[in-house]
Amino acid sequence: MGLFDAAQARLTQFLERVERLEARYRAGKIRVHVPEALLDSGRAVEDLVEQHMPLSHAAMQAASRSLFFSLPVAFDPGESIGPYLGVVDRDASGKAYRFLDMGSLIATHAYGENDPVVVQAILESMPFVVSRFAHSEYQTVLSLRLKEALNRIAPAGTPRHFVVNTGAEAVENAIKSVLLSRVKTSEDGDGGFVVSFEGAFHGRTLGSLAVTHRKKARLGFPTFDWPHIPFPVEEPGAPKETLRREERSLKQLWDLLVSGRLPHAEKSKDTYRREMDAIDEFLTHLEPDPAAVKAFVQAQRETLSPDVVRRSRRVAAVLVEPIQGEGGVRASSARFMRKLRLLTRIYDVPLVFDEVQTGYGMTGRLWAHELFDLPCPPDIVTWAKKAQNGVLFVSEELATFFQEERKFNTTWEGDSVGMIRLLARLDKLDLDQIRRVGERARSGLEALAHDYREILKHVRGPGVMLGFDVIRADWREVVRDRAFRRGLVLLPAGERGVRFYPRYDTEPSAIDEALALLRATVEDLASGRVAPEAAPALKVRVGTLAIPVETIETVDLTPATFDALKLQIQAVELERYGSAAEPTDGVQAGRTPLLQLPLGTLETTVASLGAIGVALRDRVSGRVVAYALGSALENHDEEGVASDPHFGENNTFYLQAMATLPTVQNAGEIEVHLLSAIRERAVAAGFQFLSTLIEERLKDTGPDWLRTAPVLQHLDNYLQSGVPFAYFQVNLRQDG
Template sequence: MDIDRGVARVSDYLARVTGLNDRYRAGAVHAYVPDALRDSERSLEELVEEHLPTSHAALSAASRSLFLSLPVAFDPSESVGPYLAAADRDATGQPYRFLDMGALIATQPFGENDPAVAAAILESLPFVTSRYAHSEYQTVLSLRLKAALNRIAPAGTPRHFVVNTGAEAVENAIKSVLLNRVMTSEDGDGGFIVSFEGAFHGRTLGSLAVTHRKKARLGFPTFDWPHILFPFEHLSAPKETVRREERSLKQLWDLLVSGRLPRADKSKDTYKREVDAIDEFLAAPDQDVTAFVQAQRAHLSPDVVRRSRRVAAVLVEPIQGEGGVRFASASFMRKLRLLTRIYDVPLVFDEVQTGWGMTGRLWAHELFGLPCPPDVVTWAKKAQNGVLFVSEELATFFQEEKKFNTTWEGDSVGMVRLLAVLDKLDLDCVQRTGERARRGLDAIARDYREIVKNVRGVGVMLAFDVVRADWSDALRDRAFRRGLILLPAGERAVRFYPRYDTEPSAIDEALAILRAAIDDLVGGRVATEPASAPKIRVGTLNIPLDTIELVDIAPAGFEAHKQEVLLVEQERYGAAVPYPPDVLRAGRRPLLQFPLETLEATAANPQAIGLAARDRVSGRLVGYVLGSALENHDEEGIGLDPRFGENNTFYLQAMAISPTVQNQIELQDLLLDALRGRAMAAGFEFLSALIEEQLRDSGPEWLRRAVILERIDNYLRSGIPFTYLQVQLTEPAGP
């Protein structure tokens, strides 16, 4: 009887799935959420409790569990395509649906309740009812998967090992290259792995050692391995891109020839000669890579070869996903491959997110036209498990019993899902889907040019930046209230990831909701003419500087003073300031005013420097300055800062003087001079800042020497001109 009921339920499910897909393909399924969610005066949590009570009850029942997620309980049985059904229903019994442009964190290549996947699951019920420990008990299914992986293995990495997650794939890649060095180096030292600034490779301890996003890594002790600059490409500034690439390659070369050991010869002439040879080789097509590599190796001294063996591998994402959807040029990647090959250092591509079609190529590193293939490729997400592809040379170490082992070697249900769609991949369809979405995002960027910037991407891996990091959450909140799910990346990036076969109508609907969400925040498009600057009210206090006490507020001390700091920020840049009517806001807060969370995050950085000016007479704070190392920030202009990646530049993120102070310039100069002294004492050589233009002209003499790198006439529609500037902190040398 139970089986009969189960069969009936399966039959009902298949009928519902078929009907849902027919409706979706006909353009009859849409985002549908309670209108009340748009009430921006109330918190989303409060509105979910009232208008999505089933979701609220489910989340509340699970509240003892440690998790952070979207505030909705989803119902996969009513989901279709990119439309995710909530557990909640309207008065007629219809499910509410959200339109997902996050592709379930890039894990889903195709739509929900794909008929091919549903049929495959039903046909594979024996593999679903019992989960086999494949490390000892291989099944027909697990062996089918292994055979199928032979067909899609990246060139140069024909051997593969199945694990459960992307982090496990990266962990095993780390183990394989370290063991390679242990087994083949004279000193038996596993050495270290070089990775890139901004990288995200997972949350296990080994993968954290090669992850260089401070929020993910902060507080966890792990290996002290170096990272180098990721030279993300700026199409609007090709010279700056080339300069970044040269710096990144030089940083890697220094590590290769030194092995991080003292007294290494890092001759610039030698470096230039080697890079020139690589450039010359790449400029001439159809040359013998093996012969070139052997010829270059012949120039390496035995000492350099010994030192370079301490570099176990170079690990890089072809596109940094979690780091902000950042791209490096094909030219850089080709040079990187040749340089690592010459020094016999394995090159590992982390394609956990980018692999299997997302970029319009089977593997994202195929976009680069590498002169020779990588040595290791990791894949997960759309694999529904984790997969490690390795070269024949590195595969040798997997044959040693139990050195590489995981109980499950993948989940059977995930294997079924992947096998069901392997032959469905259509790279031309991926390109068409991505092109439609990209055109729509480009149009939004043109219409809201002061808000949406730097639309970028390839295939369906698309993203754009918002003007300030704190605006990302506000925009995604407004989009969610209208039924659109967007996910963040990096500090300012918002991802836009359609499924490979997303219907054009769904893409158009997502773009329309995104436009509406922007309008919710800014109340219209960008004015064609800059508005006049707001008038700051005349101060009422002339505070003698000898009554000012400077208080350190970062990295320690911010907690005790944060409310006073926020009050100064609100007085100077808050809602009471008479801005033009169309000033950009996040809710009621003008975007020029930093939210407390942003200031707290900066103050918590170990390299932060913060000072506040306290009036001893009144006892209140009347001004403050705050910032940290340039590489910790992602504000407007930082992407083109010529010092980015040198780790010698202090970024002045926030500065405010209370408008109640009459002698603001004197107080401003006092704070800036004190900040300069603190920054120099901390080892910083330069200061960069995006500040009001008048501050450069009215500031201390040393600030007036600053070079203006970018000027923004009407920043955030405030009517105030801002400049991105940079200045050397020490006095310039004489003639």
């Protein structure tokens, strides 16, 4: 038997399977196939996966020591085709389960899975798959072929390029290049600062975090104190509001340009108005003539004082996404982008377009910024995702700074397999096809939004970069959860947005099936078959984490703070006690749904007389990991009240709700901290007793003052949950 005979046999089987799957997919015969049991809204998805998709569950559990977030199934690329993602699990007949992905693997895939063109390219380039060269010193014929190919698609005005590994690296190097440019060319050698936009997401390295303005992404990380300005989202139905937003954004940018963030710099409104009027006038009569643009820019520069020019050099660049993807599939008007380009050009400030997500055809144009018909090109364009690596395109002027020895260097300069995948399809981009696919998907989404106006709204986006909003932010996860249970993968964007990203060559049958699944999902919500509060966030973390008490922030719950944190508190209840839906068999897969308190009950408690509540928030993640809540009014635990000798004496604090995330490894330590915080506040409020119906295990794991407190009643199977509870009464003037 030859050395590779077994591998060749498996490869032959794979190729035959791909050929069959491709033929069936193109014939419209591939469909979503998931366990019907996933539709049981009374149980959490991960519990149903454990029971009905055991191979996925086993794979997740085996990896549980790793730190990651993921959808709760193990996907199998070998059974995937087009936008249909196979998983490792099979039904009783051996047929693979498949989900329909309308997230394009977080916008990273232009074409479908197991695309025959890509499969063939991989087979023909096997040496580059086997050996990964460190291209910073060892260029291969493949890496050089990629560099040559990038010349053919480089955006206008940015003909030079630098290959890295990820989008965050591309943005990071863009930031480094503009800062170095300022260091080398400004009088004081100060690199200055980069201006970015509210709602932006540019990556998770420290530099890219400085221009990312999402609290969850930045929380806890020290980074540059750089300014951001409003992103003027275009509202097609409200042109005056759009103009007001654009004016506000441009004025804030102009203030930064003329002041350099230095104190006491003059920021005359009259000067601003005069400059913007000149830009408006020029754009109104603009001919596509670079010479005219150059002459206008030069004339405007000559009106700037030397002090203004010097201060404006402190602005190293303006960084903007043509369309904010992670921020909610949000776009500004072409008018705004044209003004932005001229304003930055007049002040000689580089304009950087982050096209990590939008680049290479997603909007129906090769580059999304081409939608704006800019008067002059940008200075830098970053690209990744569909590039399968990271790419930085720069102007000739900024390319000078890349010649600085080793200041711009990365060991790998891209992954060879990603290069093969990109080159296989690079010259086969069909923008008309992308627009056709996008039009079919968008018209279907618009029909859905029309039919379910009380749930969906604001369908938007060019090409296949589509999105829509769920009317209420807390319903968004319900929609995603229910869609996943039906076999449709949808990704969130912004506060209430949902992305709908078909692959460029998605078959009409797949688009239609995705829309049908989404319609069934929305109908579940509209008809009341699924409660709006029934679903936690779909994306789950596998494994558990220890959260040191010293990293915990204690938040006192008032009606105002509870309102701000209620969705996180509800998520703790859901993860601890399961779904709000009533089960048929009491205990289900370790969760006890009947113990979960509805959000309305908690809202009533926090607003009641003598209410005391505490939420423990992890300072690192910003997430609520535990909470406790009660009041002077006992209105939950009727079974325990009968045994309370001090009921009605108005001297007792009743702890009525408490939950800790089950994924916290040191839950016992967290619960002691939580209960002690509640006790401290009850004492300060003048209560003599603390009574609570609580899990009996806390008799052994709780704080000392609770362990020694008398138990007035035992409930072995509280609410048929299978969990023993006990009614404790603590004398606050004696115990502690």
